[in-house]
């Protein structure tokens with residue numbers, strides 16, 4: 390009786406999280422010097438899906454991601470993750486970043502072993518527990534396990550760049566983030582690593598929201614999900630993949646899709 | 655082709671000159687030391703009496719004094735230098751960072767006799783007053799002056815090493831939720847360690863060879879402190895002994911040879927320092 394009551398109580402928030410938006414960005418603006426880098430950016434990320442962020446270089450895509458995990462703090466507006474304003478995150482920005490995985494364009498592995506890289510973000514008490522299962526799980530999620538399972542204690546800089554990027558993905562996943570942000574994760578990677586990362590992202594997107602910046606329109610199409618088109622610090626158009634690529638509503642979007650340029654002042 | 659023919663002899667000549675210089679220095683040190691050890695035996699190294707006019711040459715007080723002064727200097731300068739480097743490279747805004755850098759470079763460029771005079775006028779009266787010493791001349795004073803002199807080396811090298819840790823590494827660490835302490839201990843210091851270590855060894859070398867400033871404040875008393883860890887007593891270091899007595903020693907005399915042997919002992923210490931640097935360097 391008692392347990393049934395608890396179960397039913399628990400199930401209510403669980404079902405509602407599925408419909409919830411996990412990340413909510415509202416009216417985000419960022420200014421550096423007298424340059425407006427982001428202007429009134431608003432969008433939501435659903436609880437589990439891929440959202441691709443496309444736009445010409447210099448549009449402010451990287452800056453947007455850096456605002457979302459407080460590497461950049463000068464912004465105005467509201468960013469909420471799980472309905473909590475990230476400025477008032479319990480435990481501060483360091484704890485927030487454990488919930489928001491960010492993968493940079495250039496993989497930066499630490500000069501320690503492959504296994505230690507994956508476990509690097511864990512607290513000391515977490516590292517003392519039996520970590521081999523977690524290690525294997527994360528490396529499998531990032532499609533690197535088969536290539537490194539025999540050499541986990543070798544230095545990580547012996548991996549190829551593509552493998553290093555997948556290692557960075559595994560390293561972020563070891564913290565079990567509730568959101569994953571990726572900044573052109575496959576730019577300048579070999580085709581195979583690119584393909585493997587896209588596959589992993591599809592898998593991961595069943596459980597957590599993913600925001601993936603890409604300059605590669607084909608990749609955005611392969612990732613499916615929603616597309617945010619951004620130019621000059623503004624979100625120009627938001628739509629799901631098929632309608633944005635087949636029936637772009639805005640003139641700027643059409644220009645960008647056809648000529649990869651954007652003129653939106 | 656012609657230029658090569660012209661340059662090659664010049665390069666070779668320079669090389670030979672350097673080689674000859676090194677060899678003659680080595681020969682000078684060892685032949686004098688050989689003479690000395692033949693008359694007094696290797697045991698002079700651990701005897702305690704140094705009275706040149708009675709032909710007593712015991713090296714131990716000066717060796718101990720040198721080691722003590724270096725120890726004190728490193729104990730003070732390492733934490734201060736590292737802390738200054740961390741604050742300057744990680745916390746200060748760029749303008750202040752370059753001001754700190756510039757002032758350290760100026761500090762490094764001041765001739766050592768000036769440090770000695772500062773010690774004489776400022777440090778010694780201070781110690782004399784606050785520690786109730788007779789004059790203030792002491793190993794502690796020598797160590798403190800030395801620490802001030804090697805501080806810039808440690809700080810500048812450590813700061814360069816910290817600055818060279820890439821922004822990507824820092825942000826990758828931050829993205830994993832590391833706070834500032836963890837960033838410092840798990841990323842910055844380990845990755846900067848090779849540079850910091852060379853700074854420490856360079857500082858050690860400078861401290862070992864420093865003569866003028868030490869000579870002015872150490873007191874030049876050829877006696878082992880009583881008890882041996884009493885750093886408040888005046889004492890002697892190898893360098894200050896050479897500096898002070900070289901003028902009175904007749905060229906070719908036993909006194910002269912004994913002083914050259916002091917130089918050889920210093921050279922051996924310096925060699926040990928550079929060898930330890932190399933062996934650890936090849937592992938890292």
Ligand SMILES: Nc1ncnc2c1ncn2[C@@H]1O[C@H](COP(=O)(O)OP(=O)(O)O)[C@@H](O)[C@H]1O
Pocket residue numbers: 421424426444445446447448449450451452453
């Ligand atoms: N630290 C900074 N200071 C000043 N301007 C910056 C800084 N970082 C980025 N910018 C500017 O912000 C704009 C957006 O940059 P970015 O977010 O990197 O674009 P994207 O990732 O879309 O290519 C660019 O015009 C860039 O020059």
Ligand SMILES: [Mg+2]
Pocket residue numbers: 450451452572
């Ligand atoms: Mg970018």
